[in-house]
Amino acid sequence: MAEKKTIKKEILMARQPIFNNKLETVAYELLYRSSDSENQAVFDFCGSLATINVLLNSYTSVYQNNQLKRMPAFLNLTYDLLINDTLPNLPTNQIVLEILEDIEVDAKLLESVKSLRNKGYKIALDDFIYDDKYIPLLEMAQIIKVDVLGMSLEQVSAQVEKLKPYKVTLLAEKIETHVMYQHCKDLGFKLFQGYFLSTPEMIEGSKVKPTQEKLLSIVQALQDPKVSSSDLEKLIIQDPVFTYKLLRIVNSSANNLVREIDSVLEAINILGITEMKKWALIIAMLSNQGKPEELPRQLLIRGHMCEKVALGTGIQDTSGYMIAGMMSGVNALLDIGLIELLEQIPLTQEIKAAIIKGEGIMGEILHNTIHFGLGNWQQMSSDVDTQIYDNAYLESLDWACKSMNCIDS
Known part of the structure; x- marks a missing residue:
């Protein structure tokens, strides 16, 4: 592995889904951190409208x-951004503006929020805990984000x-839990x-579903180091x-092939067992219903990000990183x-x-990749090249998007 360098990128970004x-x-x-802040910061609206889009x-x-x-993108705003009227004219149906929980509620703020609402933006109140001082904002907001972490079920009910x-x-x-x-x-x-989706839903007495059993059997077969080309072909067809x-x-263009492949065995022979096992695992995961x-x-x-980071740090054999x-x-x-x-x-x-x-090195890259994707940048190793991780993340977003389109089409 190449010698590590301490490089701090000016901006780090990640995304968290809303369901x-x-x-x-x-x-x-959109989660965001600038170089002068160890914690998450607000979205940077500097630059042209085209660049932001x-x-x-x-x-x-x-x-x-x-x-x-x-x-639609949920974006955090500071008090200054709100009252200075410096937001670019972004498409209002694609943006939800989040007002942070520690923001000062005064006449200037309320006037600015009203103006943004009149322009067509949706307003969300972030990390909300009810207080009478927020009543003027509650009368203008469309979305209230209730932070349930650390709350009991009864406390959540009381907020509602x-x-x-x-x-x-x-x-x-x-x-963080399916119960919550x-x-x-x-x-x-x-x-x-x-993060509740990233944890298995363990239900006592439940049985493995047929689709989950099928996925497990495919994963087991694909990861068998003794599997031959013919065995792999039989499994797939x-x-x-x-x-x-x-x-x-x-x-697809992802593999840059000179001509079209029309049989599984030919694909195995051209791409190799390792590469075919990787793609087969991807399809098995995406085909898992429920x-x-x-x-x-x-x-x-x-x-994909693990693999790209490994390549970016000078590792020669990256075959196991994506797996x-x-x-x-x-x-x-599989629950x-x-x-x-x-x-x-x-x-x-x-x-x-x-x-x-x-x-090992693989474990360190996996650890850093997971935390980068969660926006927990402060949990990453202190000596990583964040530029490599940021580039790998953005490239992986695009790759996953294209790969899923190929499979679903």
Whole structure:
């Protein structure tokens, strides 16, 4: 591995999905940190409108139902940004402006919020805890983000009761458990945000679903180091839809092939077993029904980012990095514990140690990649080149978007 350098990039960005009550992604909050702040900061509106639109496109575009869509972006604003009237004329149907919880509520602020609301922007109150001083803002806001982290179920219910007189959409943020998600859903919350999707939903007495069992069997077979080209071909061609999707993605521009491949065996011979196993795993994850599309999307981004970071830091053999990234969260697709899953999958000890204990160079890159994607930049190793991670993240967003389009088309 190349010698590490301490390089601080001026701006770091990541995104966090916002779901509706069907767990469909309907927006992204853009997480942002500038070089002069160790904590998350507000979005930088410097630069031309065209530049800002390109940035928003890069961080909020996804393929859904065979169409490229730009999701609405939730952006944090400071008091100064609000009252100085310096916001560019962004498309109002694509932007939700978040007012931070510690902002001073005065006449200037209220006048500015009213002006933005009249221009057509949606207003959200962030990390909201009810207080009478916020009543003027509650009368103008359309979305209230209730921070449920650290709250009991009863405390969340009490917040909802106080907000009933206002015509607002409730968004529960920082949800970490499926129990809290269900409680918020029952209370009438319409939007949801948090890490609960990345954890398996463990229900006592429940059985593994057929789609999950199929995914597990495919993952087991794909990671078998003794699998031959013919074994891999037999596994894939058992499912015509699986075969069709695999050939579509193999023939996509992502692989830069000179001519079209029309058989699984030919694809294996040209790309190699390692590369084919990777693509087959991707399709198996995306074909797993019953889980929100955002979960495999995040795992694709994580896996590809691990591989790109490894390449960027000078590692020659990066074959296991994408697998490590994807397998570190695939247990949430199967609703089983991570250790239990890894005991059933014939992964190398290097990959298992990286996932379970964060050991070795692979473990360090996986650790940093996960925290970068969550916007927890302060949790990354202190000596990483953040430019490499930022470039890899942005490239991985685009790659995952294109790959999912190839499979879903």
